[in-house]
Amino acid sequence: MEQFLANVVWHALSGAHLKYSIGTDSARRYAPDFSPIIGFADPQWPDFQALRPFCETGEHFYCDGWSGPVPRGWRLEQEATMFKMLWDAELPDADAAPEATQLGPEHAAQALELATLTQPGPFGIRALELGEYFGIFDGGRLVAMAGERMAAGPLREISGVCTHPDHQGRGWAQRLVLKLLRREMRRGETPFLHVMSANEGARRLYRRLGFTEVRESVVRVVAPL
Structure with a gap:
């Protein structure tokens, strides 16, 4: 690991x-x-x-x-x-977000728009192809989502977790994360995620859910000249 x-x-x-x-x-x-x-x-x-x-x-x-x-x-x-946080708890008993919609190519534009607004981390128009993504819709508008990005050995990353500012406080992001990690664990994978060191609120939330901070590392944004 x-x-x-x-x-x-x-x-x-x-x-x-x-x-x-x-x-x-x-x-x-x-x-x-x-x-x-x-x-x-x-x-x-x-x-x-x-x-x-x-x-x-x-x-x-x-x-x-x-x-x-x-x-x-x-x-x-x-x-x-940023911290890498590893899931360190039991398999959730049930699907926490059965009403969520699995996102596909037809949702790519809305997903990119939501990620651009909320800045959950690096995200591209084809990011949905890297793993499973689920979203919550309100009147046809994507207002919350979470999905999977990197896969390495037994590890599967939960990423792109975000909620539109007008729809926060309803627990959707948390429920989508729980939905994903349950699916991953049932596939024999170990869920992990990245969270910025300065984002203490998110770190507290993930610790409360069952993640443990296991490695802190430098993250840089660079550009070719």
Whole structure:
């Protein structure tokens, strides 16, 4: 488990999500329109030179676990830290959100609009293809969603958790997360998620649900020049 957590992005991009990624045997990224995330075989010595031909000027990428000097030809735009939180509780007894709709390509535009508004993390128009996504609709409008992104060994990431500001306080995000992790555990997977270190409210919520903080790492946003 620890070997996958230590470099989960690379294990996803070079493993279960290889078909959704582009790059080399030392550096990869999710293909355009999926999720702007990059990973390296060795995050301590990231091979940005190998990655550059697969990136366009004007793109912005999230990078986990690298804190060294910014290489020539790239710009550091943001830096913070985040926690990987691992599920550490029993299987929920029942589906917490049976009314939720499974999202598909026909919902991609609404999902991207909601993610752009609420900023749950890096998200692309094809992100729904990376795993199962479920949403809550109000009069045909998507107002809450949660889904799956990275897969690495036994780990399955819960991601894209967000609720429209006009519909918060109803517990939809929590119920969607519980729905997803129950489905993952029944498939024999171990749910995990990322949460920014500064987001103490979200960290408290996830700890209360049954997640444990297991690893804190640097997260950076970089852009090719």
